[in-house]
Amino acid sequence: MLIAIDDLPPTSGRTLDSVTFFADPRLGRGGVLLGAALVLLGFLAPFVHYSGGALAGERYSGGALAGERYSGGALAGERYYSLAASALEVAIDGAGNLWFTPGAAVALLWILWRRRRRSAMRAARVAVFGLAVGGGLPLIYTTRRIGLMAGAEAAQVEWLWGLWLMVAGLLIAAFSSRGFGD
Numbered sequence: 001m002l003i004a005i006d007d008l009p010p011t012s013g014r015t016l017d018s019v020t021f022f023a024d025p026r027l028g029r030g031g032v033l034l035g036a037a038l039v040l041l042g043f044l045a046p047f048v049h050y051s052g053g054a055l056a057g058e059r060y061s062g063g064a065l066a067g068e069r070y071s072g073g074a075l076a077g078e079r080y081y082s083l084a085a086s087a088l089e090v091a092i093d094g095a096g097n098l099w100f101t102p103g104a105a106v107a108l109l110w111i112l113w114r115r116r117r118r119s120a121m122r123a124a125r126v127a128v129f130g131l132a133v134g135g136g137l138p139l140i141y142t143t144r145r146i147g148l149m150a151g152a153e154a155a156q157v158e159w160l161w162g163l164w165l166m167v168a169g170l171l172i173a174a175f176s177s178r179g180f181g182d
Helices: 029-044 087-092 096-114 118-123 125-152 161-179
Strands: 046-052 081-086 156-159
Touching: 029 087, 029 096, 029 125, 029 161, 046 087, 046 125, 046 161, 081 087, 087 096, 087 161, 096 125, 096 161, 118 125, 125 156, 125 161
Parallel strands: none
Antiparallel strands: 046 081, 046 156
16 A cells, blocks of 8 residues: 655654764764865875975975975075975974874764764764864964965965865864764
């Protein structure tokens, strides 16, 4: 016996209380997952382009730092060069505080992995917001420090799309924390 679709109740009356799949976007998890993924992708993407005077007053004749890509300045003793690096390369080359940004993204993924019940997700809202804000602090510090060093060396700094991808991911995660578990 078939029932007309108009005779069916609009909902079953039962609300979703938990998810079983890690990447399930329901219950407000989609924004946090998207934000964490964008941060990790942005960490590997081009982060900064630095051109002008030699970093820290040194003279370069080749790749003294990991991941350097020079255009002009390959001759020994030249002081001007162009360098493009990802946030990963910047973190390896001395900005150790920058590791906290992908660390915050991994912690967000861990929260998504461990907290699958509605009540557990609601209890983690402040932690998600704190990780999103805390993950942005190393970005602010590092970009400010690179900008000051570039100004001291009369060099130019251009922030590439990796930085903006990380900022967007952290903002998405922070704003999504309010609806986490709903």
